[in-house]
Amino acid sequence: MEIFVIDNHSCDESIQWIRNRLRDDPQVRIIESPLNRGYAGGNAMGIRRARGTYLLIINPDNALQPGALEKMVALMETNPDIGIVAPKLLHEDGTVRDSVRRFPSPIDVLLKRSFLQRIFPGRVRRYLALDEDANRQRDVDWAVGACLLIRQGLYEELGGFDERFFLFFEDMDLCRRCWQTGKRVVYLPSAVATDRKTRLSEGGALSLLLKRAGREHLKSAVRYFWKWRKGR
Numbered sequence: 001m002e003i004f005v006i007d008n009h010s011c012d013e014s015i016q017w018i019r020n021r022l023r024d025d026p027q028v029r030i031i032e033s034p035l036n037r038g039y040a041g042g043n044a045m046g047i048r049r050a051r052g053t054y055l056l057i058i059n060p061d062n063a064l065q066p067g068a069l070e071k072m073v074a075l076m077e078t079n080p081d082i083g084i085v086a087p088k089l090l091h092e093d094g095t096v097r098d099s100v101r102r103f104p105s106p107i108d109v110l111l112k113r114s115f116l117q118r119i120f121p122g123r124v125r126r127y128l129a130l131d132e133d134a135n136r137q138r139d140v141d142w143a144v145g146a147c148l149l150i151r152q153g154l155y156e157e158l159g160g161f162d163e164r165f166f167l168f169f170e171d172m173d174l175c176r177r178c179w180q181t182g183k184r185v186v187y188l189p190s191a192v193a194t195d196r197k198t199r200l201s202e203g204g205a206l207s208l209l210l211k212r213a214g215r216e217h218l219k220s221a222v223r224y225f226w227k228w229r230k231g232r
């Protein structure tokens with residue numbers, strides 16, 4: 001197993017903390033970026049160096065529970081038509097995060113970010129797949145990039161994450177391209193990961209505009225819908 005820790009131009013002492021604890025581990029390689037390359041670009045720095053059959057992409061505020069990775073790999077091994085596997089993500093309080101969703105329209109994204117979701121709650125629930133059983137293994141349109149297992153060969157075939165997405169929507173875009181190749185994206189709830197942090201994209205449209213992460217979310221939304229405007 002290879003472990004790549006990417007420091008995406010952090011501004012605190014986290015990289016020194018990591019060096020002190022992991023520098024003697026032969027499985028771990030620490031990669032530092034001289035600038036913030038965003039989610040897609042930061043992950044790509046490690047992925048380009050990886051040589052394994054599978055790639056586990058996981059955020060630093062997520063942790064797989066014991067046995068989860070083995071279950072994800074086993075599903076891949078026995079189902080060659082699966083390209084991406086996503087575990088169930090739990091918040092620290094044990095509630096399930098809406099981490100596997102349907103492909104949205106621009107209206108779905110707008111509704112989720114405004115008071116209009118109170119008027120059209122059913123449509124928002126459908127986009128977030130809240131009408132599905134969180135304990136049922138199933139094919140999904142896309143899964144958030146907080147924790148994903150993907151075949152290395154497929155990742156290379158797809159050309160990896162589209163690095164034009166600085167933050168957000170790159171996971172949705174990757175899953176959409178995965179489906180285009182004929183490979184499936186599967187949600188595996190028996191594999192569980194804990195998500196320890198509040199999402200950067202939380203909040204309504206106005207509050208998003210006041211935060212850099214929020215502005216990046218809106219920029220990426222525009223880029224995504226323009227890229228897929230004809231369903232290509």
